[in-house]
Amino acid sequence: MDTKLTLRLDKEVIERIKIYASKRQKSLSALTEELYKSFLMKSSDDSESENLSPIAKKYKGIIGNPDFDADAAKFTYLKDKHLL
Numbered sequence: 001m002d003t004k005l006t007l008r009l010d011k012e013v014i015e016r017i018k019i020y021a022s023k024r025q026k027s028l029s030a031l032t033e034e035l036y037k038s039f040l041m042k043s044s045d046d047s048e049s050e051n052l053s054p055i056a057k058k059y060k061g062i063i064g065n066p067d068f069d070a071d072a073a074k075f076t077y078l079k080d081k082h083l084l
Helices: 011-023 028-049 054-059 070-081
Strands: none
Touching: 011 028
16 A cells, blocks of 8 residues: 655655656656665564674674585584594
8 A cells, every 4th residue: 555655855866766766767766765665674684693603693694505505514623624
């Protein structure tokens, strides 16, 4: 359901947004909605990582393969290291 929203912005900002929207063939409403959706998605990702330690936050997402088995990799590494 679409609902009307009134915003007050600097005139220069509005003019620049209109040019930006025109180049992308989108309405100001569509751009604003995309902006807020993007912001909300990012905010939800941030709230999930609030419970992580600083080290976990630093390395979160570094391993891109969801099928990666850390225990198997550790076992293989230790087996090779100790020549078992």
